[in-house]
Amino acid sequence: MKRRTVLSSLGVLVGASTLSACAPLSNELQFNAAPALSLRGTGDLAVAIARADGKVAIIDTSQEKIIAEVPGLGDLSHASIVFSRDARFAFVFGRDGGLTRIDILEQKITHRVIQGGNSIGGAISQDGSLVAVSNYKPGGVKVFSSADLTQVADIPCGSKTVGLVDAPGQRFVFSLWDKNEIWIADFSKSPFEITRFEDIGRNPYDALITPNGRYYMAGLFGEDGMAQLDLWHLEKGVKRVLPNYGRGEEKLPVYKMPHLEGWAIASGRAFIPAVGRHEVLILDTRTWQEVGRIPVLGQPVFVMARPDGRQIWVNFAHPDNSHIQVFDSETLEPLEHLQPGLGVLHMEFSPRGESVWVSVRDKHQINQYDTESFQLKTQLSLPSPSGIFMTARAHMIGL
Numbered sequence: 001m002k003r004r005t006v007l008s009s010l011g012v013l014v015g016a017s018t019l020s021a022c023a024p025l026s027n028e029l030q031f032n033a034a035p036a037l038s039l040r041g042t043g044d045l046a047v048a049i050a051r052a053d054g055k056v057a058i059i060d061t062s063q064e065k066i067i068a069e070v071p072g073l074g075d076l077s078h079a080s081i082v083f084s085r086d087a088r089f090a091f092v093f094g095r096d097g098g099l100t101r102i103d104i105l106e107q108k109i110t111h112r113v114i115q116g117g118n119s120i121g122g123a124i125s126q127d128g129s130l131v132a133v134s135n136y137k138p139g140g141v142k143v144f145s146s147a148d149l150t151q152v153a154d155i156p157c158g159s160k161t162v163g164l165v166d167a168p169g170q171r172f173v174f175s176l177w178d179k180n181e182i183w184i185a186d187f188s189k190s191p192f193e194i195t196r197f198e199d200i201g202r203n204p205y206d207a208l209i210t211p212n213g214r215y216y217m218a219g220l221f222g223e224d225g226m227a228q229l230d231l232w233h234l235e236k237g238v239k240r241v242l243p244n245y246g247r248g249e250e251k252l253p254v255y256k257m258p259h260l261e262g263w264a265i266a267s268g269r270a271f272i273p274a275v276g277r278h279e280v281l282i283l284d285t286r287t288w289q290e291v292g293r294i295p296v297l298g299q300p301v302f303v304m305a306r307p308d309g310r311q312i313w314v315n316f317a318h319p320d321n322s323h324i325q326v327f328d329s330e331t332l333e334p335l336e337h338l339q340p341g342l343g344v345l346h347m348e349f350s351p352r353g354e355s356v357w358v359s360v361r362d363k364h365q366i367n368q369y370d371t372e373s374f375q376l377k378t379q380l381s382l383p384s385p386s387g388i389f390m391t392a393r394a395h396m397i398g399l
Contacts (some may be wrong), residue, residue, distance in 0.1 A: 042087040042391050045104055046348065046357065048366060049092075051076045052384035056092060058104050061350060061357070061390070064368065064378040068107035074098040074114075080121045080387055083394035084146060085128035090389070091146070093122040099133055101149055104391075111149040115142050123166040123398075130187060132172045134164035141174060141185065153192060155185060163207025163218050165398045167231055175204035175218045175227075182207075182218060182229055182238060200227040200238045209398035210285075211265060217241070221275065228288060241288040242272070242281065266309030266329035273300035273314075280314060282332075294332055296325055302346065305329065306371055307353035315344045315358075324358065326374070336374045340367050345385070351392040359385035 046059040055071040073079075075096035082091050089110070092100040097116035102109055117137035124131050130152060132143045141161055143153040159178035167173050170188040175181070180202055184195040202222025209216050209231075218227045228241045264271040269291065270283040280303050282292040294312075298320030304313050312327040321344050326336040343361030350356070355377060358367045361384050368378035393399040 040105070042104060044391075045087075046388055046390045047081055047090045047092075047102070047104060048357075048359065048382060048385050048389070049076050049079045049081070049387045050383045051079065051361075051386045056081075056090070056102065057380075057382050057385075058107060059357075059366075059380070059388075064380075066380055066382065070102055070107060070109060072109060072112075073100050076386070078120065081389040081393075082122060082124040082131070082399070083389070083391050084124070085394055087391040087394040089146070091122065091124065091131050093119055093133055095119065097135070097137075099131070099144065099149060101146075113144070113149050113151075115144070115151070120160075120162060121164055123164050123172055125166055125172070125187060126168055126170050130170075132164060132166075132185075134161040134174055136160045139178075141172065143172070143185075143187070153185075153187075155183075155194065157183065162205055165207065165209040165216065167209060167216065168213040168397065169231075171231075173207075173209065173216045173229070173231070175200070175207050177203055177205065180204065180222075182216065182227065184231075184234075195234065197229060197238045200229075201225060201240065211397060213397040219275065226272075242283060242290055264303050264305030264309075264312050264329075266305045266312065269329075271303045271305065271312050271329075273303045275299075280312070280327075292332070294327060297323060304347055304349070306356075307349055307351065311335065311371065313347055313356065315347060321345075338369070338374065341365070343384075346387045348388040348390055351390060357388045359388055361385060 044062040046061055048057045054073050054076055055069050057066045058068040060067045073092055074094045076094055078095045080093050088105055090102045090104050097114050097119050099113050099115050101111040115133055116135035119133050119135050122133040129146055130143050131146045132141055134141050139159050140156040144151055157176050159176035161174050162177055164174040172185045180200055182197040182200050186193045201220040204218035205221040207218040214232055216229045225240045225243050227238050229238050230236055268285055270285050272281045274281050278296055280294040280296055280300055284291045296314055298316035300314050301317050302315050312329050314325045316323055322339055322342045324338040328335055340358055341360045341363040345361050346359045348357045355368050356371055364383050366380040366382055366385050370377055
């Protein structure tokens with residue numbers, strides 16, 4: 001029997017053994033070798049902050065190596081990154097108020113503006129056209145075109161702004177530390193509209209939005225509890241949840257504020273870092289009531305779930321910032337205790353969760369671990385690394 005090759009896209013059947021005897025193929029069917037092209041996608045790339053040097057490293061996570069470094073980004077001591085919807089451009093929010101747009105394929109800065117005196121993060125809109133930055137100085141939020149960083153809007157608030165996230169409906173949501181408020185800026189309308197919610201609790205210090213984009217939750221530093229806003233039902237206003245969440249009865253000194261953005265949801269439960277306590281708090285996401293606590297060795301900073309929700313990874317503030325603890329999300333039993341070195345600042349899972357990348361500031365390393373065996377797979381050298389951001393974030397709400 002003759003082997004047959006199916007060219008399905010052209011609807012042609014060719015007998016492979018007799019192909020050489022046939023008449024020359026038409027121009028449409030000729031298989032001429034194309035010239036070599038330096039094309040690549042961005043789906044397996046990550047961008048890591050080198051906070052000491054004012055630069056970022058671009059990492060090929062498949063080849064497990066740094067492929068480029070981009071300098072000239074200013075003060076990156078509390079820097080974060082969001083991506084354009086095509087995952088080609090990274091927007092870097094620097095502590096000095098710098099907003100920088102990087103082409104991660106051409107490995108260079110395309111645009112940069114100093115938009116404030118002290119910025120604390122940002123977000124990109126649902127359609128990818130707008131980038132918003134929250135500021136400590138002078139306070140408020142500024143919004144820019146993602147294409148060229150021209151300013152689109154200035155939203156003065158008279159307060160430090162924190163917890164800025166994108167939300168469905170071309171909205172940005174953020175909290176006001178000094179005024180105890182939550183604001184929504186709706187850019188689906190022209191001109192944009194602001195909705196304010198007052199008296200939400202003292203000193204909101206950070207916030208998150210659930211992965212489905214429905215609930216915005218602000219952690220409160222000035223009192224126990226969290227403020228929750230249901231973005232499906234704004235008419236219900238802000239309600240208080242988790243009344244025992246906060247600095248805690250012991251009033252321990254808070255060495256580093258926990259980050260809520262990387263929060264973990266697994267098996268219908270949310271896992272939240274407790275402020276000033278050596279605990280991870282567990283909420284039922286149907287009722288938003290506390291259903292348990294996990295004792296941990298220090299004050300948690302990031303509490304993150306592996307993408308499949310099977311594991312919970314926790315890192316810590318000083319003096320325990322050389323440790324990572326891993327827990328089973330179902331049984332809450334400890335699975336592993338890693339000690340990468342002093343200054344474990346950030347963890348980032350690969351999109352499907354087979355590995356996790358960890359920045360170890362004081363060892364000037366980024367470590368990659370297998371999340372099943374917990375074995376170290378890769379070590380990359382980078383001066384004082386902090387945040388690590390996978391391009392998969394381009395397709396997630398609130399990241």
